[in-house]
Structure formats: C-alpha cells, structure tokens
Amino acid sequence: MNTSHLFSELVAETDGASLEAQALSLGYGDTTIVRELSLSIPQGKVTAIVGPNGCGKSTLLAGLSRLHKPLHGAVLLNGKAISGMSSRDVARQLALLPQEATAPDGLTVSELIQFGRQPHQGVLRQWSRQDHDIVRDALVATNLVELADRPLESMSGGQRQRAWIAMAIAQSTPLLLLDEPTSALDLGHQIEVFELIRDLSRAGKTIVMVVHDLTSACRYADHIVAMLDGSIVAQGRPLDVMTTDLVERLYGVRCVLIQDPRSGTPLIAGIERMIQR
Numbered sequence: 001m002n003t004s005h006l007f008s009e010l011v012a013e014t015d016g017a018s019l020e021a022q023a024l025s026l027g028y029g030d031t032t033i034v035r036e037l038s039l040s041i042p043q044g045k046v047t048a049i050v051g052p053n054g055c056g057k058s059t060l061l062a063g064l065s066r067l068h069k070p071l072h073g074a075v076l077l078n079g080k081a082i083s084g085m086s087s088r089d090v091a092r093q094l095a096l097l098p099q100e101a102t103a104p105d106g107l108t109v110s111e112l113i114q115f116g117r118q119p120h121q122g123v124l125r126q127w128s129r130q131d132h133d134i135v136r137d138a139l140v141a142t143n144l145v146e147l148a149d150r151p152l153e154s155m156s157g158g159q160r161q162r163a164w165i166a167m168a169i170a171q172s173t174p175l176l177l178l179d180e181p182t183s184a185l186d187l188g189h190q191i192e193v194f195e196l197i198r199d200l201s202r203a204g205k206t207i208v209m210v211v212h213d214l215t216s217a218c219r220y221a222d223h224i225v226a227m228l229d230g231s232i233v234a235q236g237r238p239l240d241v242m243t244t245d246l247v248e249r250l251y252g253v254r255c256v257l258i259q260d261p262r263s264g265t266p267l268i269a270g271i272e273r274m275i276q277r
Contacts, residue, residue, distance in 0.1 A: 016043050016204065017093045017174040019064060023073035026056070026063045032071065033059040035230045041175075041208055046201045048211045048221035051250055056230040057210045058099065058179050064208065065096040065177050077175075091119035095171040099179045101164050103152050109163045110148040113138050116170035138170040141196055157184035165193065169200065176200065178209040182216070194220040218242050218265040226250060242266040 019041040026034040034056045041047055041064075049057045062068035064075055066082045075082045077093055095116070103112055116138070117131045139145045142162045152160055161184040168176060181197070182190040198220055201207055211217040217224060218238035226234040226241065228250055234241045247255050247268070260267040 025072040045222040047223040048217035051227035055227045094175040095168040095173040116167040138166040142166040
C-alpha cells in the first residue's frame with residue numbers, strides 16, 4: 001500500500017521533535033522494571049524495541065510517553081522534562097497507541113479518529129476544513145473509508161486496531177509511539193500497517209514501536225533497541241545489531257539468520273534447538 005501522497009497534513013503541524021531518556025528507572029511498587037536506561041530516539045526514523053516478554057519494552061514506551069512516572073531519571077521532549085509539560089503540549093508533540101485501548105459503546109470509526117484532533121482545538125481554533133481533510137486521509141491511509149460509520153464494537157479486532165492507528169496518526173504529531181501495533185492483525189494487514197508506518201517515516205514522522213516479531217522489526221525499522229531484564233543490551237541498524245548470539249541471549253534459542261532476498265535485512269530462517277537460559 002503506497003499512501004505517501006496523503007501525508008503532507010498527517011505527519012505533523014509542528015516541527016520535528018526530539019525524545020530521549022536519561023538514566024531512566026521505571027517500576028511498579030517495590031519492583032523496578034527498567035533500570036537506569038539512557039536512550040536517544042533517532043529523529044525521522046522507525047525505531048523498534050524488541051526483547052522477550054517481561055523485559056520492560058511496554059514499560060519503557062509508557063515512560064517515554066509520560067504515561068508512567070519515573071522512579072529516577074527523566075524523559076526529555078525537545079530538551080525539556082516531559083513530566084513538567086502540560087498534557088496539551090505533550091499531545092501536540094507525541095501520540096501513543098497502547099496495547100489495550102478502549103472507547104465508549106456506540107462510537108463510530110470516524111468519531112474515534114476525530115478525537116485525534118482534540119489537542120489542536122481551542123478557543124481560537126475550532127473544527128476546520130483542515131481537520132476534516134486529516135480525518136479523511138487517515139481513513140484512506142488505514143483502508144477504513146467504507147467502515148467510517150461503523151460502531152467500533154461491531155468490527156473485528158484487526159479492524160478496530162486499524163481504527164486506533166488512524167486516530168493516532170490523525171493527531172498529526174511529529175512523534176508516534178506504538179505498542180505492538182500489529183498484534184491483532186492477520187498477515188496481510190500486518191504488512192499493510194508496517195508499510196503505512198514506513199510511509200509515515202519517509203514523510204518525516206519519528207516512530208517508536210514495540211514489536212515481537214524480529215523479522216518484521218528488522219525489515220521495517222531503521223533502528224533496533226534490544227532489551228533484556230530492563231536494560232538495553234544492543235542497539236543500532238538491524239544489519240549491525242541482529243546476530244545469532246543476540247537472538248540466543250534474548251530468547252534462549254539458537255537460530256539461523258539469512259539475508260531477506262527482497263529487503264536485504266536479516267531473516268530468521270529457523271530455530272535449531274532450545275537452550276537453557
């Protein structure tokens with residue numbers, strides 16, 4: 001799906017934004033999940049956070065979006081501590097799609113996407129033709145035009161996921177954080193969403209996504225951040241980072257890595273055997 005022509009308005013109504021973590025620690029109660037982690041997100045690129053279940057991927061994403069308060073350290077948005085910024089200012093710079101998003105019963109796809117425009121509304125800026133066009137383009141980009149008037153609860157899990165993604169991109173922020181954006185989608189729609197993410201990146205948006213599938217992470221991301229036990233153990237270009245030793249360290253399996261004949265990116269061809277972790 002090539003939707004690059006739609007993104008002049010969808011990408012951002014502000015300049016690019018920088019996002020970084022400095023000695024960031026996150027946790028719940030007495031349990032620390034992310035430990036003194038420092039990270040700078042490459043601007044205008046797709047960053048994929050990978051690692052085994054429970055390693056802190058989603059917790060880190062929540063911390064980067066101000067959804068989770070740090071135990072120590074800080075998250076900086078455009079050089080300022082995100083914890084001290086207003087919710088509206090953050091929402092104009094950063095959009096987050098969590099794993100489990102909920103909406104009121106009866107809400108239609110189009111109505112959900114319109115919520116993405118709220119950070120740009122105010123006393124001096126009411127709903128405009130530009131807002132209407134952005135909602136329309138988000139529907140087109142996510143292949144939801146024919147479902148625009150359907151209630152969310154009447155749709156499949158995959159269709160609902162695409163609707164939430166459409167709302168996030170309609171927010172028109174320079175930063176987009178996605179927690180497992182293809183988890184509810186079949187293979188064809190997974191590829192659709194990943195290609196949409198690539199189109200958004202090519203148009204200038206900075207994207208951070210938590211991804212379980214290593215092959216997809218390598219194929220669609222410019223930058224990989226590999227996590228284990230709340231720390232970053234490797235980061236960089238997929239071709240530089242993804243090795244059999246790293247896969248073994250992260251997941252406790254031995255595998256064969258080959259080069260994808262179409263994309264040239266690392267491809268996991270098969271698991272040889274399980275090992276003790």
